[in-house]
Amino acid sequence: MLLSPRHAFNLEFNEAKYQDYLNQIKADFPGALDFRVAETPVFVATSFLQKMRQTCDYIISQVKAADFMAKTDQAIPKGRRVSGSEGRPHFLIFDFGICEDGANPGDFFPQLVEMQGFPTLFAYQLKQYKAAAAAYNLPPGFTPFIGGFDDQSVKQVLGELLLGPDNQDNKNPHTILLELFPEKQKTRIDFLYTEKYFGIPAVCLTEIKKVGNALYYQRDGKDIRIDRIYNRLIFDELDHQEEDVKAQAALLTEQLDVQWLTHPNWFYRLSKFTLPLLSDPGIPETKFLSDYETFPEDLENYVLKPLFSFAGNGVIIDVTPADIARVPKSAYGDYILQRKVHYAPAIQTPDGLAKAEIRLFYVWPDNADSPIPICNLARLTKGNMVGVSQNKNQTWVGGSFALFGTENSHKS
Structure with a gap:
């Protein structure tokens, strides 16, 4: 973790700037932000990013191996297998804890905590980056993006992936974001920014109907056919729903004329189930x-x-x-x-040391040979659990992002 930008940020911080940051995030969709936003980004050395990427590269090589599908076939629970071509995992997410080498204090290394073949807060994070840059005096030479991406190029690659390469006018009603009661989800602000940036509406599972092998939803009294599903539905949540919702979900396991982004079976194939199959210094x-x-x-x-x-x-x-x-x-x-994974109290804040984990976002377009890293989020905690819901009554904790750079880039 980089000390120079950390000290500078803490010195310049005040509550007014933080409230400005929050207000900019909330401005487009008042009442939609339903989790705590940390006061600060995490300043991370590019060398630490490279260590995370090395582990990700190893995992990706295993996913691309000819026997990966056979090895993970038992990952899919009985009754949860969704039919149709699984294709590739269009989204790969890797969570790393920031750990400290006990023999070399101040020497930090990443350890993989979890991974998922499932989307994350892609659209919301783009807004969060902009809000922080507007509210704070962030150091030059730092970026939340990876591999030369920026805000516009991330939107372009996401737009082409979600809407299809021939539907970039943000007016394609045939792609939906599928979720269960999206208006009640803690991540609903991401759904709203997904519609704002890409024109993709959030549709509840209970709204869809099946005619033949086609799926439809209704808007303004009209039935609209669904061609592409940006899937945000966590199938595990269905176990706790009423029988009519479970019956509705059963439609998704039938043969359907839709393209999944990404296919629901990848939620299980690339998950905790995969971890025992892997061996790498970055994986506990x-x-x-x-x-x-x-x-x-x-x-x-x-x-x-x-x-x-x-x-x-x-x-x-x-x-x-x-x-x-x-x-x-x-x-x-x-x-x-x-x-x-022993998270290091590595982040100096005005009211004590915080721990953090960093989530790297990868996308895998159909025309790419391998998944592409594009950006990240971070989560800060001062307790044993890192999830934002576990830190409600503390400060300098919650959802954030990493800024990658070097001490020299800060000085420049």
Whole structure:
């Protein structure tokens, strides 16, 4: 973590600037921001970014391997398999914790915490970057983007991916963002910016109907055929819904004449299920419970995670033998033990040190040989959990982003 821009930001910070930052984020859609925004970006060395990308490159090589589909076929739960061509994961998301080398204080390294073949806050983050740049005196030579991208080129690659290369007029009603009760989701501000930037409406699962193999939704009294689905629906959430919603969701497992972005099966193929299949210095030791003959004696150094959960639900940070005993042996294949990632209190804030993780955003257009890194988000915490919902009553924590650069670029 870079000290010079960190100290400069803290010195220049005041509450008025932070409120200006928030007001700019909220201005377009009052009441839609439903999670805490951290006061600060995270200033990260480009060398740290390169370490994260090396691990991502390794994972991508495994995803592209000829046997990856066979290795991950059991990842898809019974009754959740969606028909149709899976193609490629159009979105790949990698979450890294910022850790410190105990033998070399001040030397930080990334450790992969989770990954997903599923979209994230692509549109919202573009707005957040602009709001921060307008409210704060951010240092020159730093960028939230990766690989030479900027705001406009990210919008272009996302627009072509979401709408199709021949529909760049932001007026294509045949692409929808699919979610369950989108107006109630904490990430709804991203849905609104997705429509603002790309003209893609958020449509609730309960609004769609099937005629033959085609799907439709209704707007202004007219039935509109759905050709492309930007899928933001977490299928795990359906387990807790009423029977009529579950019945509606069953439509999605049938043969459909739609193109998925990305196909729902990738949510499971590229997930916690994949971690035990990987071996890389940037990935902590991870095993299925079913792979253990005897469990580690130092369980306190592991995290117990259910494969099928979202936003940290069901995760146990400080594992005990009793926690393992509560898992039925028949369900051992649905849980992983992951060696604990010790987040470093690396971010100096006016009211104490914060920990952080960085999420790298990759997209994989149909005309690209490999996924492309474009930008990022970050999340700051002062507790054991990093999710923004776990830090509601603290300051200098919450959703943010990394700015990549060097001490020299700051001085320039």
